[in-house]
Amino acid sequence: MTGDEAAPGSVRPGGRTARVREAVLRVAGDLLAERGFAHLDLAEVAAAAAVGKTTVYRRWRNPTGLVTDLLAEMAEQSLPRADTGSLLGDLTANARLVAATLADPRQGKLFQAVIAAATCDEAAATALRRFYDVRLTEWSPCVEQAVERGEAPAGTDARAVLSAVSAPLYYRLLASGDPIDDDAATTAARAAVNAVTAGTFVESEH
Amino acid sequence: MTGDEAAPGSVRPGGRTARVREAVLRVAGDLLAERGFAHLDLAEVAAAAAVGKTTVYRRWRNPTGLVTDLLAEMAEQSLPRADTGSLLGDLTANARLVAATLADPRQGKLFQAVIAAATCDEAAATALRRFYDVRLTEWSPCVEQAVERGEAPAGTDARAVLSAVSAPLYYRLLASGDPIDDDAATTAARAAVNAVTAGTFVESEH
Numbered sequence: 001m002t003g004d005e006a007a008p009g010s011v012r013p014g015g016r017t018a019r020v021r022e023a024v025l026r027v028a029g030d031l032l033a034e035r036g037f038a039h040l041d042l043a044e045v046a047a048a049a050a051v052g053k054t055t056v057y058r059r060w061r062n063p064t065g066l067v068t069d070l071l072a073e074m075a076e077q078s079l080p081r082a083d084t085g086s087l088l089g090d091l092t093a094n095a096r097l098v099a100a101t102l103a104d105p106r107q108g109k110l111f112q113a114v115i116a117a118a119t120c121d122e123a124a125a126t127a128l129r130r131f132y133d134v135r136l137t138e139w140s141p142c143v144e145q146a147v148e149r150g151e152a153p154a155g156t157d158a159r160a161v162l163s164a165v166s167a168p169l170y171y172r173l174l175a176s177g178d179p180i181d182d183d184a185a186t187t188a189a190r191a192a193v194n195a196v197t198a199g200t201f202v203e204s205e206h
Numbered sequence: 207m208t209g210d211e212a213a214p215g216s217v218r219p220g221g222r223t224a225r226v227r228e229a230v231l232r233v234a235g236d237l238l239a240e241r242g243f244a245h246l247d248l249a250e251v252a253a254a255a256a257v258g259k260t261t262v263y264r265r266w267r268n269p270t271g272l273v274t275d276l277l278a279e280m281a282e283q284s285l286p287r288a289d290t291g292s293l294l295g296d297l298t299a300n301a302r303l304v305a306a307t308l309a310d311p312r313q314g315k316l317f318q319a320v321i322a323a324a325t326c327d328e329a330a331a332t333a334l335r336r337f338y339d340v341r342l343t344e345w346s347p348c349v350e351q352a353v354e355r356g357e358a359p360a361g362t363d364a365r366a367v368l369s370a371v372s373a374p375l376y377y378r379l380l381a382s383g384d385p386i387d388d389d390a391a392t393t394a395a396r397a398a399v400n401a402v403t404a405g406t407f408v409e410s411e412h
Contacts, residue, residue: 035326036325036326038244038326112325112326113325113326115321115322115325115380115381116321116322116325116326118380119242119318119319119321119322119380120241120242120244120318120319120322125383128381128383129382129383132381132382132383136382159382159384160393163374163377163378163382163384164374164397166377166381167373167374167376167377168369168370168373170373170376170377170380170381171369171372171373171376171377172369174321174324174325174376174380175321175334175338175372175376176335176338176342176365176369177331177334177335177338178365178369183410187366187406187407190401190404190406191370191397191398191400191401191406191407192397194397194400194401194403194404194406195396195397195400195401197400198396198400200393200396200397200400201393201397204389
């Protein structure tokens with residue numbers, strides 16, 4: 001980013017490594033959003049990030065390495081779960097967060113590129129699953145607390161509920177092309193709560 | 207397919223054209239499922255389908271042309287809507303059809319490839335939207351009849367209901383990686399009916 005590879009010791013190694021990572025992943029995200037996975041080139045990323053090509057190849061190895069680390073960074077930086085006191089409140093907050101991300105021009109394109117990469121690259125697919133696992137784990141307490149409050153039946157599957165909130169928004173992004181607006185977000189949250197209340201997400205093992 | 211380009215007049219032109227299309231699209235579908243959109247090559251398709259290269263280039267022009275026509279063929283051949291007499295029965299049939307398609311190794315990979323193509327190619331995206339429009343139009347009467355039978359409130363948005371059935375299955379295919387099994391299909395249908403019953407899919411314009 002600052003091209004300070006020639007001045008080692010001017011900052012702590014950890015700080016420099018973190019700054020290099022930030023610069024490289026921001027450029028990688030920009031290029032992915034702009035042109036997709038098929039055109040992600042490490043030499044171009046290195047040049048645009050003003051980081052040595054050798055550093056980029058040694059640390060990320062290939063386009064999949066960049067996508068994997070980008071998804072890890074997105075998981076690290078993603079916002080904590082909501083805690084509004086009601087299941088509908090929490091799931092609406094979750095749906096709005098997902099909708100805002102997918103409707104954002106850069107982020108929406110970035111998710112499309114990463115999901116496209118995952119369809120033809122096993123390592124990218126694993127990184128994508130891991131990203132969703134982190135998000136699902138972060139938000140699961142919303143469902144667990146709803147069970148404690150008596151808003152949801154015992155044995156309600158948190159992963160199924162949170163997937164039900166996200167799914168219609170991803171379907172709009174990837175399949176139907178319908179708008180990802182606040183109406184779509186609130187409907188997704190309400191529909192999930194309807195199904196929770198009816199006991200549809202109670203795990204069959206329970 | 208039969209390499210009969212040198213024997214014009216041996217079959218009706220319409221018949222031959224249809225056979226050439228079938229052979230080319232079958233090979234295109236196989237290659238898409240196997241290796242994805244980025245590696246779809248018209249010359250290779252022509253050779254594997256035993257159809258003249260000139261014919262393939264003249265008729266389909268580029269990989270997007272093949273994907274567009276393949277989606278048109280899939281829409282033509284897709285099964286008619288169910289008519290079980292209940293909304294839950296119809297939506298469960300719909301969910302099972304979608305799940306069987308996405309869980310099928312060739313078809314699942316084909317949908318992933320086409321959706322990946324749509325993320326980076328505007329014409330492929332338009333063809334994909336049109337495919338879903340055809341499916342949604344075919345199945346909409348299930349919801350309209352549910353309204354007539356009093357199973358769904360007046361003003362229930364058929365497109366929203368059918369999208370809600372498909373969405374969790376596509377989310378498993380493209381994002382979470384969770385299994386696309388009969389449990390997933392029946393849960394998707396039941397959750398959609400729960401939300402219909404609660405009036406969540408009544409269009410806000412009504």
